[in-house]
Amino acid sequence: MAYNLLKGKKGIITGALDENSIAWQVALRAHEEGAQFVLTNAPVAMRMGKINELAEKCKTIVIPADATSLEDIEKLYTQTAEHLGGNLDFLLHSIGMSPNVRKGKTYGDLNYDWFQKTLDISALSFHKMMQVAEKMDFFNEWASVVGLSYIAAQRTYPDYSDMAQAKAMLESIARSYGQRLGRNKKVRVNTISQSPTKTTAGSGISGFDVFFDYAEMLSPLGNATSAECADYILSLFSDLTRKVTMQNLFHDGGFSTSGITEELVEKLSK
């Protein structure tokens, strides 16, 4: 159901690769809610994914940009301003990738050049997108910035590897930049810590199916889907959450505060 929550708002949505992507669902819902936005992804993703299909559905354009490149981000903002005819009311950072995870390196055998790539792609790019926007004075007052995190920032999941450090950094950047942008421009910055979700990034983690099922069992409301995550993100882009900032918000069906459940006790007692 649409509520016109984002009517008149302009934004950028990163990270939509295919229909499983969290960002894909956000784009569909933002379009339904009356927002105008531009889609962007890494140039290499243009070939791999189906983002042009999504752009057609949302009646918008795709501007390729590598989120680790300041130059690409600047170009992205200049072209977005031209296309939308105004500055940003919302920005979704939905970007994550670890070469170490992708190439199956164990935590005791990390390649440090790749580790830095993990941090650059998955965390520093969040800072870069805000810094460039601040320098170009590209945020409107009361704009909302959202990044996507995972509970591995607080607790250890062996196969999540160096992505855990990237998520801890991402959440920290949300607090530091949230304070700065809040004071200077009344912009809010938050991260959403999402349930395991079956997407390209998610399924790249080995043992993903097991911790998906485990989280499902431990969450009283069950795992949150990408469509449900999109709904939550829209609420943060809307004017209904203007004083929510510098938070890491768990969107996980109750997983993060559950110890054990009767269902698990029963299963493990057998």
Ligand SMILES: NC(=O)c1ccc[n+]([C@@H]2O[C@H](COP(=O)([O-])OP(=O)(O)OC[C@H]3O[C@@H](n4cnc5c(N)ncnc54)[C@H](O)[C@@H]3O)[C@@H](O)[C@H]2O)c1
């Ligand atoms: N899937 C999960 O279980 C889960 C859980 C919690 C948080 N998250 C986070 O949600 C976000 C979105 O991931 P997803 O699950 O939708 O998977 P996804 O693979 O669909 O999205 C990840 C996106 O990052 C993009 N990307 C990678 N390198 C880039 C670069 N240099 N510049 C620009 N874009 C780049 C990819 O092209 C892709 O579109 C990520 O931050 C991920 O860590 C995912």
